[in-house]
Amino acid sequence: MQEHDMSWVRTEMALAQPAPPTERGAYAWVRKNLIGSVGDIVLTILGIAIVLWILPQVISWAFLNAQWTGPDRTVCTTVTQGGIQPDGWTGACWAFVNAKFGQFMFGTYPIEERWRPILVAILFVALLVPMLIPRVPRKGLNAMLLFVALPIVAFFLLLGGVFGLPVVETSRWGGLLVTLSLSFVGIAVSLPLGIVLALGRRSKMPIIKWLCIVFIETVRGIPLITVLFFASVMLPLFLPAGVTFDKYLRALIGVSLFAAAYMAEVIRGGLQAIPKGQYEGADSLGLGYWQKMSLIVLPQALKLVIPGIVNTFIGMFKDTSLVLIISMFDLLGVVKQNFADANWATPQTARSGLIFAAFVFWLFCFGMSRYSMYTERRLDTGYKR
Template sequence: MSTHSPAFVRDQMIVASPPPTNDTSTAAWIRKNLFASPKDTILSLVGLALLFMIIPGALNWLFVQASWVGSDRSVCATIAQGGAQPDGWTGACWAFVGDRFQQFIFGRYPLEERWRPLLVGIMLIALLIPILIPKAPRKGLNALLLFVVFPIVAFFLLSGNYFGLAHVETPLWGGLMVTLILSFVGIAVSLPLGIVLALGRRSHMPVVRMLCIGFIEIIRGVPLITVLFMANVMLPLFLPTGWTIDNFFRALVGVALFASAYMAEVIRGGLQAIPKGQSEGADSLGLSYWQKIWLVVMPQAIKLVIPGIVNTFIGLFKDTSLVSIIGMFDLLGIVQLNFRDPSWITPVTPITGLIFAGFIFWIFCFGMSRYSGFMERHLDTGHKR
């Protein structure tokens, strides 16, 4: 037999590789993310070329040539020398936004009463910030004040007609105030109602299960505009003769029910992701059904679907613009309404107003997105970032 060693037996050790570098400089990030390969290099160069073509002109139009102060359309026009007619138009007409800023925020709410929505906004911020901070104490009391006491106080402050406050009809409400009210109510109602619907859809009781499935599938099968029309037109038909419901309240009901159906499916996805052993372990400890749900299953399910929950909230916040279909003017609706003002009709007014409205929507949506990421990291969902 051969005495030679088999060919696959190593007789020398591999030279040790150098440790991975931990270069966190800007140059290293650029090299790794933009120029790591020939394809990345080509795409990065094309993208940079497009940015250099677009950004200077956009900045020039948005800021350099923009009109910032004024009380009518004349400040957004370039007047021909020696004449009274404009021979061209400047950049963005921010003077239009500045002149109508309060209307964009409060709608047609009376000037002398605007301290009331301002006070409501301050109260909302004061109650919302502590509940968003994980380490803030007294979360139960904070939640009670925010979701129970605050809506009642806000209703009396905004509508008036009580405690010596002048009555302000809801058709006068508008702007960002309406957007925030619809969003807050929709979020506050859709999450608990969505949880109930998700549990009902998984119930072993056929009647409860079929009712929840029917509600979810019907609401998810029609657009929000249809739900708003039904709330605005059909809801009064189910009321006793002589009874009526305010149009704004109808919109609140429609938006909240619509968001609840989508939230139910998000929560149901989280419930299905929980291993069966969790429920069996809770049963072995002698926990009741509701103890098992609220102490074991639901906390894990909600933690898993935080991105889906926040995505539903963001969609709800943007969908509030559809209430203009039924005569309510949210931020986008009140901005568009001012396009028809003769004193501000210019070719650049609409695009300036839409950019302003889009920026406000982006601030709130981006804030919710960033907070979602923060909560995922805080709760350690196990996703790599």
């Protein structure tokens, strides 16, 4: 017979132990991501070799040998080319970007009136930042000011003609001013219009459904260049004599409608991903159609398609450069236009200007991408463990 009870129950939780040294820190990360297998080792060595080959040349061209200031092309050309640099010199001509920076930002907007787009930019940032921070209250008021009040104020500020402000025709707008204004209005219009089109395409009313289908499929089947060309050149031919629209307004309408068609399909994908039980549950509560959509279905659908929505925004932001086809000069158009300036005609001018434009586009697109990832993580509560 056993005299002692061999059973034992722990009366307190075991203390947490640190992970083994080989499973934490920089070494663990390197072993897991860079040298975890033979294939990883080969790719890591190849990547390091490419970086070591390219990076010194990039640093030398963009920073060490670059010319940051100067009055004209002579600072970016060699002695043989009529400049001051030694023969064989190569480097970025940031002096060209510095000299043309005002045009890159505002186009030919009058210098003495450039405080107006700067004020609009300050107002835009002041309203956008609290809109993007979840903890800031009064989102409804903030949204009304950002998407309703600001466009009206910006229109009168930029165009002028009121409160003693001189009129600045939209033909003088250019650079980043045109890029951001087209993108902002396109985003503000395409998202709600895309939601309406997506709901209309799923409607049970045949007329509304087929009107939405015809619009979406027609616009999606036409390149944006064609839409802009039609809005700028062909549309006036169908208007009564003496009736015309500003070219900038035509571009706004074309870009917004084009983006709305693509946005509608993104939203429709989210609506189709919602389980049927969500619709039935809303019906069982006695909710009407718009209550069901606004309170139950759309919040879930929009959360699912955040990557697609942001992808459409990024594509639209970059597509604004196509307005050059209708003689409007966005950031890229103004940069390319200044290549013809004889005072800055150098072998490095085009490369430096295009890299500057690419960096600005990348900066905004990267910012939108990172914020969308943050929003996804914040709203991904239904799948957290």
